[in-house]
Amino acid sequence: MKKAFYVTTPIYYVNASPHIGHAYTTIVADVMARFYRLLGYETFFLTGTDEHGDKIAEAAAKAGETPKAYADRYSGQFRALWPELSITNDHFIRTTDDDHVKTVQNILQAVYEKGDIYFGHYEGFYCVGCERFYRESELADGKCPDHQTEPEYRKESNYFFRMSRYQDWLMTHIRDNPDFIRPERYRNEVLAFLREPLEDLCISRPKTRLTWGITLPFDDKYVTYVWFDALINYLTGIGFPGGSRFDTFWPVCEHLIAKDILKPHGIYWPTMLKALGITPYHRLNVHGYWNIDEGKMSKSRGTVIKPLDLKDKYGLDAFRYYLLREMVFGLDSNFSEEGFVLRLNSDLANDLGNLVSRSLTMASRYCDGKVPPASAPADEDHILIDRALKLLPEVEESFRGLQFHKALLSIWEFVGMTNKYIVAQEPWTLSKDPDKKDRLQTVLYTVLEAIRFISVLVSPVMPDGAAALLRRLGIQDPSGQDFESIRSWGVLEPGNPLTVGEALFPRVQWTKKEEEKVRKLKDVKPEISLEDFARVDLRVARVLEAEPVPRSDKLVKLKIDVGEERTIVAGMGKDYRPEDLVGRQIAVVVNLKPAKLMGVESHGMLLATDREEGLALVAFDGDVRDGAKIR
């Protein structure tokens, strides 16, 4: 039987445009898919978009669109991006697809009939501020521990999945399969969750509250909520319930996710599958976050890095290489353009690019522009050849373990060895002595064949660059250049025409100042009318009193005069000392819906901007009237 491999990315929620996190997950999945294809596996690679839910319904309403039209638009952004990143997914699934809707309903019906879905209700203390129910034991003196307010007693009827029934089974399954969730830190995290009793999972919303979802087959007054819809895409995508594709790929399914959705994938999903009588997925692979310049990337701070910007600026291969080389799978990494450029210049331009350039130049010049024939290798050649032949097993092990940085490290160590080999053999000296032509040819053949090995090994990560490299070696059709072709030495054919060409990975110039010169307003929100703007009531206010909010790091409670006295809460305690604020005039939104922060009700929001050291308040030119309108 042919070996098979099935990899999935999460289906991305269509409430935001793709960012570097989406790109990373999807590129990793693509690298894995390409890797297994090169090993001769039958592979299937699934990605797509998650489109139901109240957030989408709300956002669509705000944008004046139907939820479907809104989802179409954002889903289209993802679908259009992947080809530009050379993503080779076999299918793009949408939760609004007919077959998916049907499958979800069939599954709901089956689980319902089995008795694992029941109708029940929440009944308990509901804190409006927290938007959640509390158990009596969680309350402090009958009050919400966060807001210090009396919660309401509420009742809401819904359908529940009997997840608790499978808790023991899941624990045993994870214990018996050390690789089920990896890396280990996340496996431990899931086991820690499971030490506490699992509650049943609420899987519906009444249509009175939400209609943008899949209707429950056994009660058309409800739609299913989030996970019972989204997770099932992994089954729909390969043709569940029937078919050979499902039989082939489900047993080898590898999910790829970021750590934020560990709980649904590590707990909800396996128990859902168990309830369905399906063996769990093969493995869950969890990666960390990209942090941008120390802090987590944040839309509000305008530090979202758009994958396409970088790709356009530095090339797709460099981008993919950087992402895989820089991040240790499972851990968080820092992203910086500076680091990117350093990586690009040192690894791609200096090490690999220059190796290729010097090799092709010499071979062209000394060997008539063709791959030279080689004599039997000498001892010093064998050092390089032996290393080359050991490379694939080593890289393969790293790839299988998701240690992409290690795989690339191994390959680059070999790049270094090849550069070293050239220095030691000095082809330029050999070329001056006609008697040493044989030796010269053997040395250059060895170098060119080493470059072929490197090209094949990096091709999952840098598909375009690898193909270009092979073309330079006179290999027009890369289809035969799979991992089998680097299990033995000497596959590169003498006589192949060589192409020197332009630098494959040119060095790039980059300074921080230069980055600042590219002045373009980023993340501009959709256009609004004057009437829209007029709905925001901005006023001048004077700070009368300021004191830190207890138990909070940065919240400050301000008593202000906006023509009337008010209390507002602001997250600025790290940037301003409360006593320095008293007497200052600030700008405040006065018609914002009041919100409770750490138990203090805030009747307004002050205006400020970010700078490197923290917040900066909006100020006025001279003294103005308290309560004056700001236009």
Next chain:
RNA sequence: GGCGGUGUAGCUCAGCUGGUCAGAGCAUGCGGCUCAUAUCCGCAGUGUCCGGGGUUCAAGUCCCUGCACCGCCA
């Protein structure tokens, strides 16, 4: 407040189940080569492995505690 994570060379970070683990890359300095994208090769470093206790024949590596930063619950 609760839960979790992180703290290792100037910088970015590897270091699995305790015993060549004190490392890599980049940056820095010096030397070599000239085929090459001012590239490549060689050599040279620097570290109280966050602080304090403890377990052990032996601890960045385990336990306790303190500090700092981060994430999630929010």
